[in-house]
Amino acid sequence: MSQPPSVLIAGAGPAGLILAITLLKSGVPVRIINKESTHRIGSRGAGVQARTLELYDMLGFLPEFIKASDTALPMRRMYALPGGSEVVKVLPIAEYVEPTPAAPHPNPVSISQEVHEEILRRYLTELGGEVELGTELRTFKQFPDHVWVHIVKTDSAGVESTEITKVDWLVGTDGVHSVVRKQLGLTFLGETKEEQHVLVGDIVVEEGLDRDFWHYWMPPSSMMVLRPGTKEANGFRIAYTGGPEHWKETVPTRDEFVEEFYRVIGRRDIKFGAMPWVSSFKPSMRMVDKFGVGRVFVAGDAAHCHSPTGGQGLNSSVQDAVNLGWKLALVATGRAPATLLDSYSEERLPVIAEMLKLTTALHEKTVAAVAGGGAGAQDNGAFARGGALSMLGVNARGSGIVLAEAGSAAGAGGAYAEAAGVRAGYRAPDASGLGGAAARLFELFGPAAHTVLVFGGDDDARFTVASAVSRWPRGAVRGVRVLAAGQSAEGRLGGVVEDREGHAYAAYAGGAPEGEIRVVIVRPDGIVGAVGSAEVVDRYRKLIFG
Structure with a gap:
């Protein structure tokens, strides 16, 4: 007999699916519902950044995801108008970054969100989960130790049935118009660009465009972009700003869009097929004042919500889910106090504020380039990606549940800034070329447990670490001794890996006095929780588990 769900997730986009996967991998029963009667179609948020790829690596389904993705970094073609056929400039969207042992997935990939979610649902099913379609959260009421939820299910005939049930925790991943956010009374601070609107969608291009490029036309005060990569063969993604005023309220049919394209661009050699999905939106930049109340x-x-410029929104959503997931799993299984969940808001608020700052600045650059027409578009600063947008610098610096090494600086910059070396609150780098329990460090990291990495030290120091690890709650930690190349060991600490190529010691043990022990505790979300000597294992445990 299956366990009743302890967590109800309302909304089955990437955030909800990743949260469900994270909890199920940690042994927490989950119910995930979606009010729509069918799964969402369309490419929508297609860019997946380097940090999200690392999290998918740790979650265990990256190979399948990469197989379904477009990993080529695109070039954009700018066309002269009128005429729309002459290429006036070819510019890179992002510069290629060479993978390293510490950062094996530094380049973004592109994948239709429809396919993205299909992969996540398959993985969810493998873990025993399932999305309940046509199932809507209407209201809820929370109490100190549970939440009552009012759910309405609609069957294929349109008949509704009501369910009132009790869960331990409720998480709203139910989109911009979130019922959970509104009923929880959270503010949604920011602005909506009422004067702007963007048409987005997918359309098949049967002939006339090279699929190896993104194609840009810049009519006066507008921009038309067709980018390859949808679920359909020969599919392209549409982005059109400055279209007819009435498209703010009603989206065009396929024929209306095609005629608008021919009229504005001035070329009819491009032959279009079906348009399976289209939508229109006004750019909004908003965020909550806190990420939760009570349960x-x-x-x-x-x-x-955000401007899609920069490709940060979907990726930030995934990172929300992973951050919350490991903490909620520990609390839901009784291994950590509920106060641990306070760190979810503490850590994500500055990240999202920084994300909105970055994407809004890019949005304004793009608007200025569009206003400048062809000349304005020659400045690739409005369109180039990479750098901080890879999200490898997204961090939890200053969090109350990270424990920095004595005497170390907190690290420069803000919530998107990378640190020099391994520091508490920043991403834990990978290291390849290992032998023993794993071939890479990312194989050791995962959502169900912390990883205590032990470098160097004598037998007494390592015994102290092993004893401290044994005091952690069952299943919440794995201890791993990292040996220098050619070193052997007796009395292993949970597991042992040999750093045969020296990458792990180069990344993690730099700066530690030779021969002294160095302990690095990696959280289930791949963030370094503590750095120091043997005593940090007990100190960090008390921060998390009380």
Whole structure:
């Protein structure tokens, strides 16, 4: 007999699916519902950044995801108008970054969100989960030790049935118009660009465009972009700003869009097929004042909306889910106090504020380039990506549940800034070329447990670490001794890996006095929780588990 769900997730986009996967991998029963009667179609948020790829690596389904993705970094072609056929400039969207042992997935990939979610649902099913379609959260009421939820299910005939049930925790990943956020009374601070609107969608291009490029036309005060990569063969993604005023309220049919394209661009050699999905939106930049109250939380678009410029929104949603997931798993299984969940808001609020700052600045650059027409578009600063947008610098610096090494600086910059070396609150780098329990460090990291990495030290120091690890709650930690190349060991600490190529010691043990022990505790979300000597294992445990 299956366990009743302890967590109800309302909304089955990437944030909800990743949260469900994270909890199920940690042994927490989950119910995930979606009010729509069918799964969402369309490419929508297609860019997946380097940090999200690392999290998918740790979650265990990256190979399948990469196989379904477009990993080529695109070039954009700018066309002269009128005529729309002459290429006036070819510019890179992002510069290629060479993978390293510490950062094996530094380049973004592109994948239709429809396919993205299909992969996540398959993985969810493998873990025993399932999305309940046509199932809507209407209201809820929370109490100190549970939440009552009012759910309405609609069957294929349109008949509704009501369910009142009790859960331990509720998480709203139910989008920009979130029922959970509104009923929780969270503010949604920011602005909506009422004077702007963007048409987005997918359309098949049967002939006339090279699929190896993104194609840009810049009519006066507008921009038309066709980018390859949808679920359909020969599919392209549409982005059109400055279209007819009435498209703010009603989206065009396929034929209306095609005629608008021919009229504005001035070329009819491009032959279009079906347009399976189209939508229109006004750019909004908003975020909550906190990510939860009591036993109810929000994540993803329910907590923040943004300009799609920069490709940060979907990725931020995934990172919300992973951050909340490991903490909620520890609390839901009784291994950590509920106060641990306070760190979810503490850590994600500055990240999302920084994300909105970055994407809004890019949005304004793009608007200025569009206003400048062809000349304005020659400045690739409005369109180039990479750098901080890879999200490898997204961190939890200053969090109350990270424990920095004595005497170390907190690290420069803000919530998107990378640190020099391994520091508490920043991403834990990978290291390849290992032998023993794993071939890479990312194989050791995962959502169900912390990883205590032990470098160097004598037998007494390592015994102290092993004893401290044994005092952690069952299943919440794995201890791993990292040996220098050629070194052997007796009395292993949970597991042992040999750093045969020296990458792990180069990344993690730099700066530690030779021969002294260095302990690095990596959280389930791949963030370094503590750095120091043997005593940090007990000190950090008390921060998390009380």
